[in-house]
Amino acid sequence: MVSNTPSLRVATASNPLNCAILISGSGSGMEAMLLHQQQVNCLHTTSVVISNKPDVLGIKRAESLGTPVEVVELPTNIEGSARRLAHEASIEQILHNYSVELIILSGYMRLLSPEFVTRWEGQIVNIHPSLLPDFPGAHAHRDVIAAGAKKSGCSVHYVDSGMDTGQVIAQYEVAVLPNDNETTLSAKIKQLEHKLYPMVIDAIASGDFSNLPGN
């Protein structure tokens, strides 16, 4: 059972938890979160969406929901580890400008540095399309099918410096049927992701984790 994170206050509807959502692509999960937040009495809000890619669909989706978007591309004029640090410094500047309290990774396809993750410990969450600790990494559905697993699902977890290794907060599961392929499995789990992630951020904002599935 996961309990509250010491780094975070308990939010209220009049003073909601201030989030940033980091994306790299289509932003369907981000869209589900923003729509959830725009309903009455939600305890969290997103003040900025940050994309590390220009021209992705997620940018248009965020704008269509009235949320500011900042594009922070990996700098091209710097080499080696300084490149990642400069990129993360730019992101961190935006997070501070917007007084962000919680970072929501939603299809963000870059691994954050241990230094960044340590500074934001307990304040970064991610969603991954498998029943972690099984099938981490960028090809979860393919790996699930290849392994012949009978069930899969999605997991929301705190982020540490590994890939999909942080503490799991909640999970939804779904059966993998004999006629499932990567496409059908991905579609089913995407729907569960859109539901689970807002529920988990509700729990983080309220400090009440008792109604989350899978823990």
Place this chain on the structure above:
Amino acid sequence: MVSNTPSLRVATASNPLNCAILISGSGSGMEAMLLHQQQVNCLHTTSVVISNKPDVLGIKRAESLGTPVEVVELPTNIEGSARRLAHEASIEQILHNYSVELIILSGYMRLLSPEFVTRWEGQIVNIHPSLLPDFPGAHAHRDVIAAGAKKSGCSVHYVDSGMDTGQVIAQYEVAVLPNDNETTLSAKIKQLEHKLYPMVIDAIASGDFSNLPGN
């Protein structure tokens, strides 16, 4: 405020409300419902999906979630009003075979006859992509954009013999922004639909409507 329907019992996790979902197309809302129902402690289940169209994506999606599908096409060898009655009689036979208690219309594109609706009064629900009673009909998003409405959303309602005229049970709303078009508006509202409809069926199954939005 909507209260419980006299036609329906209060369900339990061990004896969940037995639903049929009627579709005509891609079945994304049906998929969201089936996934919701497959989670622990849900008070409703779907024993059969009925499609009036063959070869639609929704059929594959239902099968991929392990739910039986029956295709009931409009008969081609009967003319006039007898045609609709024969079609509905075939559907009704299936509903009885599966001991269905609640009919969930999910993108079902045929209007049901007054006789059918009367027999199932309080036991048929539909979801419509607008803030009913505004913008009923098959082109809600187009009509909302054309009217310059500042907000839209989705509504779950009991079905009567009119088109989108039954009592509204719950609604989610979303802002229509100046840069919205039919496509962006449809995408936003679709996400809200996937969330609202399972919540409403939860309420119907439990008899507790107190936490629904918009009523």
